[in-house]
Amino acid sequence: MESKRYPRARYSPCYVDDWYIGFNPDKTDLEDVPSDIKGIDRLQYRSFTELSEKLAALLEQRYPKVEARQPLDDYVEGLRKDILTVIENSPV
Helix, strand or coil, rough: EEEECCCEEEEECCCCEEEEECCCCCCCCCHHHHCCCCCEEEEEECCCCHHCCCCCCHHHHHCCCCCCCHHHHHHHHHHHHHHHHHHCCCCC
């Protein structure tokens, strides 16, 4: 889709909760950047390094790192030991 107000801007429908507008004030006329739109946050950056840092922080907030999980072999071995303990302690 192409925006009528901003002919060079392209966007596509998306089904997410959070929306962000990223812009560089050194290269963008601030009157062209919408502000105070309900539900849309702004990512302002002056270099690609700064943009990268802000995007990394945003992704870390949205998708936190998962703690290391127990390897499958260790899990299965633990179950095997538990089963043997139950069999040894159960009356026949």
